[in-house]
Amino acid sequence: MEGAGRHLARVTTRSARATAALGELLGRALRPGDVVALLGELGAGKTQLVRGICRGARVPEREVASPTFAIVASYRGRLPVHHADLYRVADEDELHATGFFDLLGGDGAVLVEWADRVPGALPGERLEVRLEHDPRRPEVRHLAIDGMGERHAALARLLGAPARRRPGAGRRAGRRTARR
Numbered sequence: 001m002e003g004a005g006r007h008l009a010r011v012t013t014r015s016a017r018a019t020a021a022l023g024e025l026l027g028r029a030l031r032p033g034d035v036v037a038l039l040g041e042l043g044a045g046k047t048q049l050v051r052g053i054c055r056g057a058r059v060p061e062r063e064v065a066s067p068t069f070a071i072v073a074s075y076r077g078r079l080p081v082h083h084a085d086l087y088r089v090a091d092e093d094e095l096h097a098t099g100f101f102d103l104l105g106g107d108g109a110v111l112v113e114w115a116d117r118v119p120g121a122l123p124g125e126r127l128e129v130r131l132e133h134d135p136r137r138p139e140v141r142h143l144a145i146d147g148m149g150e151r152h153a154a155l156a157r158l159l160g161a162p163a164r165r166r167p168g169a170g171r172r173a174g175r176r177t178a179r180r
C-alpha cells in the first residue's frame with residue numbers, strides 16, 4: 001500500500017466547509033493530467049469537494065454546476081478543469097460518445113463523480129477519494145484518499161498531512177486554517 005507509488009490517507013471532516021477546504025488544497029496543487037475519482041453514496045459530499053477543488057484551481061464559482069445531465073462540464077481556471085458525473089451513464093460506449101476519454105491525459109485535470117459506475121473508465125494512475133457518512137453525526141464525513149502512481153500518491157500525502165504541518169501552514173501564513 002505504501003511506497004513512492006501509492007499512498008492511502010484518511011481524513012475526517014466535520015462540516016461541508018471543511019470538506020470544501022480540503023478540496024481547495026487539492027485544487028491549488030492540481031496539474032494537467034491529474035485524475036480524481038470521487039466515490040460515495042448520494043449526498044456523501046462529492047460535489048462539495050469538487051466546489052472546493054475548483055476554488056483552489058481558481059475556477060469562477062458560478063461556473064461550477066452539477067454536470068449530471070451534461071455528463072461532462074469543462075471549466076476554465078488556473079488550468080482547465082473537466083468535471084464529469086457518471087451517475088446516469090449506462091456503459092462505456094455511452095461514455096465514449098460524450099468525448100470523456102479525450103479529456104484524459106489532455107490539457108487539464110479531470111474530476112469524476114460516480115467513477116465506479118463505469119468500471120475501467122479511468123486510468124490506473126489516479127487519486128481516488130471515497131467519502132462516507134458518519135453513522136451518528138450528520139455533519140461528519142470520513143474520507144479515504146488513495147493515490148495511485150507517484151504523482152497521485154504525492155497528492156494523497158499532501159491531503160493527509162495535518163493542516164499545521166502542511167507547507168505554508170502555521171503562523172507565518174496563517175490564512176490556511178482549514179479546521180477539520
Ligand SMILES: Nc1ncnc2c1ncn2[C@@H]1O[C@H](COP(=O)(O)OP(=O)(O)OP(=O)(O)O)[C@@H](O)[C@H]1O
Nearest residue numbers: 013014015016019042043044045046047048139141
Ligand atoms: N462534512 C461534510 N462534507 C460534505 N458535505 C457535507 C458535510 N456535512 C454535511 N454535508 C452536506 O451534505 C451534502 C453533500 O452534497 P453533495 O451534493 O456534495 O453530495 P454528492 O456526493 O455530490 O451527491 P450526489 O451523488 O447526489 O451528487 C450537502 O448538502 C452538504 O452541505
Ligand SMILES: [Mg+2]
Nearest residue numbers: 046047066113
Ligand atoms: Mg454530486
